[in-house]
Amino acid sequence: MATHKHKKEAVITSPNKTKLHLIHKPLLEDTDKDKHIPKVLKNVFHEHKFNLADGSSLFNLYELAAALKDMNESVFSHHVNESKNDFAKWIKDVMHEHDLADQLGCIKSKQETEAAVLRHLVDNLAQGPIAHDYMNVNNFFNLIKEQ
Numbered sequence: 462m463a464t465h466k467h468k469k470e471a472v473i474t475s476p477n478k479t480k481l482h483l484i485h486k487p488l489l490e491d492t493d494k495d496k497h498i499p500k501v502l503k504n505v506f507h508e509h510k511f512n513l514a515d516g517s518s519l520f521n522l523y524e525l526a527a528a529l530k531d532m533n534e535s536v537f538s539h540h541v542n543e544s545k546n547d548f549a550k551w552i553k554d555v556m557h558e559h560d561l562a563d564q565l566g567c568i569k570s571k572q573e574t575e576a577a578v579l580r581h582l583v584d585n586l587a588q589g590p591i592a593h594d595y596m597n598v599n600n601f602f603n604l605i606k607e608q
Contacts, residue, residue, distance in 0.1 A: 501585040514539040531574035
């Protein structure tokens with residue numbers, strides 16, 4: 462199996478000696494410099510970005526959360542309505558974040574969608590190794606004092 466920068470190739474020889482080249486390309490960027498970035502913050506490749514009805518594009522869950530904050534209701538309802546939830550489909554099919562996709566599948570409001578995405582980000586970041594780099598007791602108490 463030959464390995465390329467962003468794809469893996471397997472060569473299978475059929476009984477009649479025909480060679481089939483099977484290429485698997487991951488949906489999320491995963492370069493050596495990105496190894497320390499949690500999965501929930503990684504960008505999808507350009508061809509898997511989410512194109513919003515207003516013409517802007519999203520590459521990760523953080524960008525979705527930020528976009529939802531200021532998103533026009535007509536743009537939101539274009540993607541989420543009684544018959545579909547494009548955000549849940551993208552998150553499930555591209556990012557493979559099935560728990561979040563299942564939650565979003567039941568949600569029809571912009572505010573609840575934003576809250577679910579933010580909660581998912583916080584939960585995943587708090588459990589990962591990146592949390593130890595940025596959170597310590599002093600930072601935690603400084604955050605509490607500021608409120």
